[in-house]
Amino acid sequence: MDIKSILLKKFGFEHFRVGQEEVIRNVISNRDTIAILPTGSGKSLCYQLPAYIKNGAVLIISPLVALMEDQVAIMKKNGEKRVVAINSFLAYKDRQRIMNRLDLYKFIFISPEMLMQNNVAEQIKKLKIAFIVVDEAHCISQWGFDFRPDYLRIGEFLKQLERPNILALTATADNQVLGDIINYLRLETPAVHKHSLDRKNISYSMKQMNSEHEKTAWILERTKKTAGPGIIYVASRKRADELAIYLKEHGISIASYHAGMEQEDRAFIQEQFITGEINWICATTAFGMGIHKNDIRQVIHENMSSTIAGYMQEVGRAGRDGDLSAATLLFTEEDIGKTRFIVQNDLPTETEVRHYFNLIKEGSSKNEATQLSGISETGTRIIDYYLERMPMESALLKIKEQKTEKEKQLQNMLHIINGENCIRKSLLKFYGETLVAAPASCCSVCGLGEEDWLFEMKRGNSTRQIVDWADRLARLLQS
Amino acid sequence: MDLSFLLLTIISRLDGERSIYASYHLLRGKRSGQTLQDVEYYSLKGFFCILPRLKIDVFDGAINHLKKAGYISIDEDSVVYITKKGKEVLHTLPLYRFNGWDYRGREHVFFSRLSLIVQTASYFRADQKSFMPMQNDYDIQLFVKEFLLKQRILDEEFSNQLFQELRNSIEQSGMNGCQKTIFVHRLGGYKHAGWTWKQLSDEMGIKPFTLSLYYIESLHMLLQTISQSSKYPLLTEIIKNIQVSTYLTESTIKTKELFNQGMSMQKISQLRHLKMSTIEDHFVEISINDQSFPIEEFVSATEIAAVVAKSSELGTKRLRLLKEEFPSLTYFQLRLILGTGSRGGAKWISNQSC
Numbered sequence: 085m086d087i088k089s090i091l092l093k094k095f096g097f098e099h100f101r102v103g104q105e106e107v108i109r110n111v112i113s114n115r116d117t118i119a120i121l122p123t124g125s126g127k128s129l130c131y132q133l134p135a136y137i138k139n140g141a142v143l144i145i146s147p148l149v150a151l152m153e154d155q156v157a158i159m160k161k162n163g164e165k166r167v168v169a170i171n172s173f174l175a176y177k178d179r180q181r182i183m184n185r186l187d188l189y190k191f192i193f194i195s196p197e198m199l200m201q202n203n204v205a206e207q208i209k210k211l212k213i214a215f216i217v218v219d220e221a222h223c224i225s226q227w228g229f230d231f232r233p234d235y236l237r238i239g240e241f242l243k244q245l246e247r248p249n250i251l252a253l254t255a256t257a258d259n260q261v262l263g264d265i266i267n268y269l270r271l272e273t274p275a276v277h278k279h280s281l282d283r284k285n286i287s288y289s290m291k292q293m294n295s296e297h298e299k300t301a302w303i304l305e306r307t308k309k310t311a312g313p314g315i316i317y318v319a320s321r322k323r324a325d326e327l328a329i330y331l332k333e334h335g336i337s338i339a340s341y342h343a344g345m346e347q348e349d350r351a352f353i354q355e356q357f358i359t360g361e362i363n364w365i366c367a368t369t370a371f372g373m374g375i376h377k378n379d380i381r382q383v384i385h386e387n388m389s390s391t392i393a394g395y396m397q398e399v400g401r402a403g404r405d406g407d408l409s410a411a412t413l414l415f416t417e418e419d420i421g422k423t424r425f426i427v428q429n430d431l432p433t434e435t436e437v438r439h440y441f442n443l444i445k446e447g448s449s450k451n452e453a454t455q456l457s458g459i460s461e462t463g464t465r466i467i468d469y470y471l472e473r474m475p476m477e478s479a480l481l482k483i484k485e486q487k488t489e490k491e492k493q494l495q496n497m498l499h500i501i502n503g504e505n506c507i508r509k510s511l512l513k514f515y516g517e518t519l520v521a522a523p524a525s526c527c528s529v530c531g532l533g534e535e536d537w538l539f540e541m542k543r544g545n546s547t548r549q550i551v552d553w554a555d556r557l558a559r560l561l562q563s
Numbered sequence: 564m565d566l567s568f569l570l571l572t573i574i575s576r577l578d579g580e581r582s583i584y585a586s587y588h589l590l591r592g593k594r595s596g597q598t599l600q601d602v603e604y605y606s607l608k609g610f611f612c613i614l615p616r617l618k619i620d621v622f623d624g625a626i627n628h629l630k631k632a633g634y635i636s637i638d639e640d641s642v643v644y645i646t647k648k649g650k651e652v653l654h655t656l657p658l659y660r661f662n663g664w665d666y667r668g669r670e671h672v673f674f675s676r677l678s679l680i681v682q683t684a685s686y687f688r689a690d691q692k693s694f695m696p697m698q699n700d701y702d703i704q705l706f707v708k709e710f711l712l713k714q715r716i717l718d719e720e721f722s723n724q725l726f727q728e729l730r731n732s733i734e735q736s737g738m739n740g741c742q743k744t745i746f747v748h749r750l751g752g753y754k755h756a757g758w759t760w761k762q763l764s765d766e767m768g769i770k771p772f773t774l775s776l777y778y779i780e781s782l783h784m785l786l787q788t789i790s791q792s793s794k795y796p797l798l799t800e801i802i803k804n805i806q807v808s809t810y811l812t813e814s815t816i817k818t819k820e821l822f823n824q825g826m827s828m829q830k831i832s833q834l835r836h837l838k839m840s841t842i843e844d845h846f847v848e849i850s851i852n853d854q855s856f857p858i859e860e861f862v863s864a865t866e867i868a869a870v871v872a873k874s875s876e877l878g879t880k881r882l883r884l885l886k887e888e889f890p891s892l893t894y895f896q897l898r899l900i901l902g903t904g905s906r907g908g909a910k911w912i913s914n915q916s917c
């Protein structure tokens with residue numbers, strides 16, 4: 085069967101989206117492939133479709149458990165039952181059950197740290213693997229905004245394997261990151277597909293404010309008068325709850341959404357947002373990855389982002405349906421200092437690293453050492469990786485380099501925020517792209533053009549109300 | 564319903580007999596000899612394990628509240644007493660209908676099953692065959708799948724029957740208005756997503772913690788209603804294996820098997836590489852739960868009668884006090900006597916009995 089008929093039969097689409105077909109053809113012809121496709125452009129089709137043509141299972145390495153679980157749920161929902169996620173959250177009994185029957189699955193999602201476990205790796209080596217997918221491949225790069233040392237270990241895993249071809253997927257990769265992907269995954273003359281990251285239907289605004297208070301007031305006005313559905317990104321779980329309560333008191337249909345909530349409650353909020361029962365979601369940047377909704381009209385950042393790549397990924401959740409959407413970032417002078425502090429604080433200082441090292445040497449467990457030295461969790465993961473491979477002095481140097489890199493990325497973001505140039509142009513330039521033609525609604529520098537659509541409130545703020553218990557039961561089961 | 568007042572009810576039974584933390588271990592369902600024994604001696608089965616994840620600071624907060632209000636006092640050995648003032652409020656408190664002993668957290672498994680079944684029925688009714696399941700636990704999904712295979716889920720009659728059974732059993736269970744509201748809003752379906760705890764709390768003006776207590780109690784009430792009636796065939800299927808089948812801990816079960824084979828306590832202790840005190844704990848646990856436990860092999864009938872009489876005369880089950888009265892008996896023997904003396908299944912717990 086040719087790929088067009090599979091597209092129709094299995095996925096129900098008549099046509100490929102831009103960029104998909106070339107990637108798919110490369111994967112099918114066993115070539116190492118890198119696909120840089122913007123979020124929401126149908127990345128997952130790039131491995132799902134070839135899987136139906138090739139024999140064997142597809143191994144998909146994915147960094148975030150939430151993202152993985154989500155993708156699995158979507159595929160199951162769409163009728164593919166031979167899909168499974170293996171990660172450290174899996175209960176022991178479930179893991180045993182799955183590992184023993186790994187051959188039953190066509191799509192195996194796995195987190196990098198699980199790949200490092202010998203028994204898991206052994207089981208995988210026994211399988212016939214059609215090809216390997218490395219999702220969010222930019223995580224492998226120390227220069228990426230989302231560096232995960234665990235990802236570097238993927239290369240070590242691949243060494244043990246007579247490996248099939250690899251498909252590396254990411255939404256954001258500049259040349260430096262691209263180089264790292266090729267290097268660490270040992271790709272052989274990969275085909276690189278880079279689709280323009282320009283999202284014409286999204287307009288970009290950066291607004292300087294004088295105080296946090298002013299930001300809150302602006303957000304209230306905005307959510308009162310302009311169209312949703314939308315996401316508001318805030319800096320902490322606490323702030324997410326706080327802001328959601330404040331806006332709700334003023335009649336906005338909104339809920340907070342973050343990792344501090346129970347799984348069931350998060351599922352409820354997702355569902356309410358997707359069905360339109362609530363119009364806005366107030367989320368932390370670390371979370372909200374799993375929100376799949378095509379008609380998000382607005383993304384608001386309450387604070388400055390620390391990297392362009394992160395910003396692009398968050399903004400990318402808007403307007404997947406292709407309709408006009410607005411991205412607005414609010415910032416104050418103080419934000420810059422605050423953001424710098426948070427970013428730099430993520431990485432350990434020299435004293436902390438030495439302290440940590442000595443604690444381990446004196447026989448402390450990793451957990452104890454982490455706590456006593458006051459290093460963040462990400463921090464320890466990075467140190468562990470380096471200390472296993474190089475002497476302390478070199479490790480310190482590596483960490484120092486990373487600090488410099490983070491500062492550079494912050495400067496890049498600052499440059500865009502403070503710049504007098506077109507925001508769209510600057511964002512694209514960061515990825516080595518040149519803007520050909522700006523849309524009418526471009527950015528707060530060029531002008532936002534007519535924004536009538538933004539003020540058309542298609543949906544009033546819905547009134548969710550507690551109803552009589554027997555009525556609700558009847559609505560669920562009798563209507 | 565408030566954690567402080569719930570604790571006051573528990574403390575009224577432990578009055579002057581146990582440390583304040585006995586109530587903490589009880590709520591968290593600690594399966595230690597001491598807690599299992601307390602549950603039995605002081606008729607606290609209903610409260611066992613209703614809050615397995617209760618944090619110590621939340622507990623301390625609730626206790627401080629009771630202390631400040633002058634309802635309880637705690638002596639230097641951490642033994643807790645209920646004050647006169649405390650006894651007065653006791654009468655104003657609601658009757659609790661928890662049945663933690665029988666369910667031990669498994670009530671949540673029941674609700675997860677029900678939630679997924681209701682969601683599926685609701686979507687199928689709307690002709691929507693594909694949706695995101697609100698429950699992603701594998702065992703729950705497997706249970707629901709097998710359950711639904713046996714039903715004619717495509718037939719409207721299925722959801723009608725589920726509706727009838729749910730409505731009738733909820734009415735029958737004696738849940739109060741708040742509990743009914745919470746229960747049905749935690750369920751979700753097509754175009755009616757469930758409500759989060761926070762949303763319910765905001766809308767109903769009840770603290771999240773109080774909501775969860777109401778909710779857990781309502782699950783126990785509903786489970787009891789369903790299990791005692793033959794009028795709910797679908798729900799009866801859904802509550803399968805929710806009630807704990809054995810009240811003994813796994814380690815105790817092993818000890819019991821060896822004992823049944825005729826082994827002595829010493830022998831069991833050697834064989835299992837367990838301390839004698841642990842084996843004694845096991846025996847006390849068995850004596851509490853097993854009607855056929857041969858207590859006469861350990862103490863005489865006269866001794867039992869004497870201890871039981873003394874215990875009620877003094878109004879205490881504190882071992883130290885009883886030991887002073889019966890220096891010839893060991894602590895182990897005393898524990899066995901107190902254990903068999905209070906034997907029985909889980910009972911509804913009300914304040915009248917205090």
Ligand SMILES: [Zn+2]
Nearest residue numbers: 506526527530
């Ligand atoms: Zn512009």
